[in-house]
Amino acid sequence: MTEAEVIQIAREHFESLFPKVCPNCNRRFATLREYVALTKPVGVPRSFDAELGDWNTVQPIGSVAQANCPCGSTLALSTEGMPLPRRTALLNWVRLETQRRGIGPSELLEHLRSEVRRQVLAESVPGNT
Numbered sequence: 001m002t003e004a005e006v007i008q009i010a011r012e013h014f015e016s017l018f019p020k021v022c023p024n025c026n027r028r029f030a031t032l033r034e035y036v037a038l039t040k041p042v043g044v045p046r047s048f049d050a051e052l053g054d055w056n057t058v059q060p061i062g063s064v065a066q067a068n069c070p071c072g073s074t075l076a077l078s079t080e081g082m083p084l085p086r087r088t089a090l091l092n093w094v095r096l097e098t099q100r101r102g103i104g105p106s107e108l109l110e111h112l113r114s115e116v117r118r119q120v121l122a123e124s125v126p127g128n129t
Contacts, residue, residue: 001093007115013082024073036120039067042074045109047094055095060087065113
């Protein structure tokens with residue numbers, strides 16, 4: 001699996017989580033693009049399974065990336081709901097890549113989050129040219 005494939009899988013999953021509503025201010029994020037454009041990343045993404053070294057779990061805890069809504073409330077995107085085979089494949093890719101790159105899981109996930117955000121924001125908005 002390549003990094004580009006991992007990013008595509010993550011994007012498809014995250015796009016399926018929308019629309020998303022902030023529980024504090026009721027701001028509605030219709031799309032992943034709107035969410036990325038209007039929120040500010042906070043902290044580092046975490047893979048709880050990777051942190052535990054549980055690379056082949058059959059009951060994954062999952063991964064989460066947080067961002068702040070303009071109102072200041074913290075929102076999260078997670079791997080919850082992603083099919084187990086896909087989650088396992090991504091987790092094993094993280095294991096191999098962290099070893100190959102000599103970095104920790106959160107550092108790798110931060111790179112992936114930044115790349116997803118960059119790609120999403122670089123795409124033109126439908127109806128705007």
